[in-house]
Amino acid sequence: MRTVLERAGGAAIAAVLWPFGSQAADEAAQPPSEPIYLNQLTITATRNPLPAFDTPGMVTVIERDEIEMLQPSAVDDILKFVPGVEFFGGPRRTGEVPSIRGFAGADVIILLDGARQNFGSAHDGRFFLDPELLREVEVLRGASSSLYGSGGTGGVIEFRTATAGDFLEADESYGVRSSVGYQDVNEEELGSLTAYAQPGYGLDLIANITYRDSDDISLGGGETLSNSDDNILSGMAKAGSFFGAGHFAEASFIGYNGDIEEPNNAQGIGSADSVDKDIRSQTFRLAYGYANPANPWLNLDAVAYYTSTSADEQRLDNLGAGPAGELLTRDVDTVGFRVDNRSMLSLGEKAQTLFTYGIEYYRDDQDGERDGAPRDGVPNAESDTFGAFAQAELTFSDLGPVPGEMLLVPGVRFDFYDIDSDVAEGTTETEVSPRIAATYKPLPWLMGFASYGEAFRAPTFNELFLTGTHFQIPIGPVPVTNFFVPNPDLKPQKTRTVEFGGGVQFDNVLDDGDRFQAKASYFTVKGEDFIALDVMQPTPFVDCNPFTPGACNGTTIARNVADAKLHGFELESGYESRRFRASLGLSTIDAEDERIGEPIDLLAPTQLTAGFAVKLPEISSIVGWRGIFAAEFDNTTDPAEERDAYQVHSIFAAYEADEGPLKGLRLDVGADNLFDAEFSRTFTGADEPGRNFKAKISYKLNF
Numbered sequence: 001m002r003t004v005l006e007r008a009g010g011a012a013i014a015a016v017l018w019p020f021g022s023q024a025a026d027e028a029a030q031p032p033s034e035p036i037y038l039n040q041l042t043i044t045a046t047r048n049p050l051p052a053f054d055t056p057g058m059v060t061v062i063e064r065d066e067i068e069m070l071q072p073s074a075v076d077d078i079l080k081f082v083p084g085v086e087f088f089g090g091p092r093r094t095g096e097v098p099s100i101r102g103f104a105g106a107d108v109i110i111l112l113d114g115a116r117q118n119f120g121s122a123h124d125g126r127f128f129l130d131p132e133l134l135r136e137v138e139v140l141r142g143a144s145s146s147l148y149g150s151g152g153t154g155g156v157i158e159f160r161t162a163t164a165g166d167f168l169e170a171d172e173s174y175g176v177r178s179s180v181g182y183q184d185v186n187e188e189e190l191g192s193l194t195a196y197a198q199p200g201y202g203l204d205l206i207a208n209i210t211y212r213d214s215d216d217i218s219l220g221g222g223e224t225l226s227n228s229d230d231n232i233l234s235g236m237a238k239a240g241s242f243f244g245a246g247h248f249a250e251a252s253f254i255g256y257n258g259d260i261e262e263p264n265n266a267q268g269i270g271s272a273d274s275v276d277k278d279i280r281s282q283t284f285r286l287a288y289g290y291a292n293p294a295n296p297w298l299n300l301d302a303v304a305y306y307t308s309t310s311a312d313e314q315r316l317d318n319l320g321a322g323p324a325g326e327l328l329t330r331d332v333d334t335v336g337f338r339v340d341n342r343s344m345l346s347l348g349e350k351a352q353t354l355f356t357y358g359i360e361y362y363r364d365d366q367d368g369e370r371d372g373a374p375r376d377g378v379p380n381a382e383s384d385t386f387g388a389f390a391q392a393e394l395t396f397s398d399l400g401p402v403p404g405e406m407l408l409v410p411g412v413r414f415d416f417y418d419i420d421s422d423v424a425e426g427t428t429e430t431e432v433s434p435r436i437a438a439t440y441k442p443l444p445w446l447m448g449f450a451s452y453g454e455a456f457r458a459p460t461f462n463e464l465f466l467t468g469t470h471f472q473i474p475i476g477p478v479p480v481t482n483f484f485v486p487n488p489d490l491k492p493q494k495t496r497t498v499e500f501g502g503g504v505q506f507d508n509v510l511d512d513g514d515r516f517q518a519k520a521s522y523f524t525v526k527g528e529d530f531i532a533l534d535v536m537q538p539t540p541f542v543d544c545n546p547f548t549p550g551a552c553n554g555t556t557i558a559r560n561v562a563d564a565k566l567h568g569f570e571l572e573s574g575y576e577s578r579r580f581r582a583s584l585g586l587s588t589i590d591a592e593d594e595r596i597g598e599p600i601d602l603l604a605p606t607q608l609t610a611g612f613a614v615k616l617p618e619i620s621s622i623v624g625w626r627g628i629f630a631a632e633f634d635n636t637t638d639p640a641e642e643r644d645a646y647q648v649h650s651i652f653a654a655y656e657a658d659e660g661p662l663k664g665l666r667l668d669v670g671a672d673n674l675f676d677a678e679f680s681r682t683f684t685g686a687d688e689p690g691r692n693f694k695a696k697i698s699y700k701l702n703f
Contacts (some may be wrong), residue, residue, distance in 0.1 A: 032371050037515040037576035044111075044138040044158045046393060047147060047301075047340065047356050053505055056409060056449035057436035058084070058521045058570050064166055066313035069622075069654050071668055072131040073182065073188055073212070073692050079157070081611070081626060083570045083587035084141050086604040088267075088683050091217055092228050094125050094258070094277065095266030100141050101523070102566055102589050102603050103154025107457050107493070109144065111158040113252060115283050115305035115584070118364050120460055122377070123265040124311050127254040128281040129630075130234035132179075132192050132210040141570070142523060143453030143497040145433035146411040149360065149387040150458040152433070153495045153527075161236055161254065164196035164204045170703040173198055181696035185672070185689045186228065188214035190696065196478045202242030209235040220690040221678030227271035228361055229261040234575075246292040256281040262326075264313060264320050269686040273320030275313040275328075296344035301358075304337040321472050322370070329369045336362025338550040350397050357390040366461055376468020377484055381421035381461035385401075389413035404442040410569075411435050415492060417458050423465040424488040431456045431492060437509045447519075448502040455497065459490040459531055470535070470556045476546035483538050484558040491529040493560075499523040514577035521570045530561040530600065537596035579616065585609040590635065598637050604682055605633035605643060612625045623653040633682055646679035648672075664700040 040061035042052040052059050060082045072078045074093040079085050088104060089095035101107050110117040110127050117127040128424035137159055144152030167175055174197045181190035192210040197203070212232040217225040234257065240250035258279035263270060266277075283305060290300040313328040322328075340358025347353060362385055368378025391411035399406070412434045420426030437451035473480040503519030537554035540546040568589040575582045588606045590600050613624025627650070633643040653672035657663050676691040 005235040034237045035514070038517045038574050039515075042138060042140075044140045046391065048342065048354060048393065050393075053439070053503060053517060053519060054407065054447065056407065056439040056451050057499065058141045058519070058572070059500070060141075060572065062139075063137045063507060064162065067131060067137070068666075068696075069624075069652055069668060069670075071183070071652075071670055071696050073186070073214070074213075075127075075129060075131055075137075075159075078131055078137055079139065081585065081609045082139050082627070083433045083572055083585040083607070083609065084568070084589070085139055085658070086681065088681060089125070090267075090681065090684055091121070091219075091225065091686060091689050092262055092266045093230065094260060094262065094279070095123055097126055098140070098157060099604070100154035100157070101525070101568060102591055102600070106151055106361055106460050107154040108147050109151040109156045110309075111156065112254065112283055113159070113161055114287065114303040114338065115285050115307055116336060116362055117283075117307060117309075118334045118362070119281070119307075119311075120310040121311065121330060122462075123267050124277075124279075124330075125266070128258065128279055128309065129159060129254075130210050130212070130232065130256060131206055132190075133161045133236050133254065134159055142451070142499055143433075143435060143455040143525075145431075145455035146413050146435035146453060147389055147391065149389075149413055149433070149490075150385060150414045150431075150456060152455045153457045153493060161238065161252070162194070162206060162208070163238070163240070164198050164206045167196050167206075167700060168198055168702060173200070175700060175702035177195055177698060177700040179696060179698040181668075181694065183214075183692055185219075185694075186214040186690035188212060188219045189484055202248075203236070204240040207235070207237045207431040207480055207631045209233070218690045218692075219687040220676050220677070222688065222690070223687065225269065225686055227262050227274055230394075233257045246290055248287075248289040248291075250285075250287040252283075252287075254283045254285075261316070264315070264615055267685055272317070274316040276316055277311040277321075278314075279310070281307070281309040286418055290412070296346075298342075299342035300339070301341070302337070302339040305335070307334040309333075318325065326610055327369075328370055328375055328378075329367070330375070331367045334362055334367045336360070338597065349395075350399065352541075353396050354388070354393040354395075356393070358388070360387045360389070361385065364461075374468075377462070377466055377470065377613060379421050379423045379465035379467060381419065381423070381460055381465055381487075383419040383458075383461060385415060385458070386418040387413055387415045404440065406441070407439040409435075409437045415456075419461055419464060421457070421465040423459055424486045427459070427464065427488060428488070429458065429492055431458075433638070445505050445507075446502070447505075448500075449521075450500040451497075453497050453499075455495045457493040457531070459492060459558070461529060463533075464488050464490055464556065466556070469673050472545075473540065473541050473552075475552070476549070478549045480540060480546055480552040480554075482535065482554040482556055486554050487558050490531060490558055491560050493527065493529055493531050495525050495527045497523060497525045507528060507645055511577045514575070516573075516575045517520060518571070518573035520572075523566075523568055525566040525571075525591075527564040528562075528568070530564045531558055532561050532600070533557075534559050561593050561600070564591060564593040565594050565595070566600075569584045579615075580615065581611075581613045583611040593668070599635045603633075603635055605645075606631040619655070620657055621653060621655045624651070626650045626652070630679075633688075636682075641683060643680060643682055646677055646678050648679070649674045664702070666698040666700070668698075670694055 076087040078615040140156040162186045177194045179192040193207040196206040238252035260277040285305045287303045310331045328363030338360040343355045345353045354579040365382045368375035392410040398404045435453035439449045441447045470482040544552040608629040611626040632645040650672045656666040672692040
């Protein structure tokens with residue numbers, strides 16, 4: 001494992017212990033003798049290790065040391081500098097929901113070590129994961145259904161947890177690492193303990209337990225977001241082993257327990273309708289891989305998993321839609337497996353093909369109760385999804401009059417899904433999702449890419465089978481009520497995406513061994529049957545008389561928008577040397593409902609991200625600055641969702657002793673929102689956190 005200076009280069013090739021059992025990944029996992037700058041591998045983009053720069057699309061890889069320097073309190077802190085990615089519903093961690101290129105909720109696939117995280121709630125987030133467990137995060141943007149099925153309209157966020165190899169040097173077998181941290185914006189205290197071992201015989205063992213305790217959040221401008229008390233205990237246990245000739249097996253457990261006091265709607269700004277939330281998320285996983293270099297036809301990867309997520313809420317006051325003491329529950333269980341194989345076919349000295357093909361199945365089951373009775377808005381329902389996919393990666397070099405190298409990636413997936421509930425008649429559909437993409441490098445430092453992909457997102461059971469009361473307004477002799485209306489006729493949401501772009505990569509620009517890299521993309525998305533939640537509520541005293549019982553009642557129903565069009569631009573660039581690192585990112589997104597010519601929800605302003613850091617090998621340290629610059633946002637039909645331009649600055653520093661009596665000690669310090677800017681992200685009711693001083697001390701003892 002390299003020092004903080006080497007790993008902080010963003011250059012670290014992901015030392016995945018076992019990504020897919022591939023020989024290429026095993027070779028890539030070997031630490032280089034010298035830093036390799038800006039040379040991350042992506043696995044998510046094609047399910048095979050591939051340099052992120054060469055991928056025919058936009059993918060971002062965030063490695064463990066970068067995660068540590070961010071000192072994240074929640075996953076949002078890791079991803080907020082990624083172009084095209086936005087979080088809505090903050091700043092309470094329970095309400096945060098990721099969005100990719102304007103797609104959110106079920107339109108973004110979340111994977112945790114290959115296991116789908118399919119929990120869905122209007123106001124309680126998408127997944128629950130402590131960033132302390134992570135070794136790497138990948139964000140794949142754009143149409144992804146050809147490999148991943150339903151939900152691939154926005155893209156994929158894949159989280160990978162740490163292994164013992166992330167903490168041990170080549171001559172070490174056992175170790176323990178303890179960490180304590182503090183963030184003053186929410187008075188968060190952190191304690192973490194990790195034990196790990198590689199005792200020989202191909203074994204890799206790791207266990208972690210992490211505790212966070214945070215309180216009300218200080219917002220930019222001096223306000224406080226009250227009723228934000230979190231007590232979170234999370235942990236992981238994982239064991240992996242190479243055995244036989246090319247076999248690998250792994251078992252893991254990841255748990256998240258949150259005891260949280262906040263409003264029933266975690267995305268709101270008030271303290272009324274307070275609840276005591278008991279959030280539990282557990283992922284059990286078994287994986288198997290086989291790779292034998294002597295057999296180019298068999299390179300197998302299989303994973304089976306069970307994820308159970310529950311969000312129980314007990315009302316603490318009478319200010320909501322029910323009495324104090326009322327218990328609301330939501331349980332979502334997912335069981336699934338995925339099996340895929342790779343076969344290599346040589347087409348001569350200048351061409352070869354890697355075929356990847358497999359099957360996937362998963363079942364989601366949701367139960368909701370309100371004091372033991374059916375819960376409004378949380379139907380008891382289940383869904384089954386089966387998919388089969390195939391992809392080829394054809395690599396050509398020096399093809400006669402065509403100079404350079406080309407990568408051609410055609411792929412297709414077939415999906416069958418069945419969704420059912422006792423609320424209304426269910427739905428059964430099949431979908432075919434093709435994609436073709438290509439990268440062409442006429443020169444080693446120049447590349448261009450283009451792709452066309454079709455993607456879909458099946459309606460969720462929360463959209464199909466909504467019933468009961470959405471909300472009430474205490475006006476008149478009888479409260480004004482908005483009712484959910486089921487819509488079992490919802491069609492799947494479909495998109496067709498065309499994307500093209502290019503990049504440059506130069507070595508030895510200003511210094512021996514340095515690298516400059518830039519990659520940009522323009523994309524256009526045509527959507528059919530977009531799914532939107534329509535809240536139709538007459539305004540009391542304007543549209544109706546609230547003193548006439550039922551006159552002001554409204555409805556909420558999920559519906560298909562006829563046609564929508566999105567387009568945008570993304571840029572990622574970076575420079576890395578032995579002394580400096582710098583980055584610049586840009587993202588724009590625009591979209592409209594073509595039927596009526598109005599913007600659709602979940603857009604974000606044009607954003608520029610930037611960073612600069614100086615490496616100080618003389619004192620084993622790195623210091624730097626990051627910034628987010630957002631333009632004014634007025635691309636909405638709701639004036640309340642308009643936002644002023646804002647800029648947020650952060651600074652950080654890290655020190656890690658790699659020798660001497662302090663060896664094993666690491667110190668990370670920083671300040672987010674340094675100038676206490678007052679701002680709010682789009683489609684979020686509360687301002688963002690203000691100035692946040694934070695520090696974390698870790699000590700590692702290895703043997």
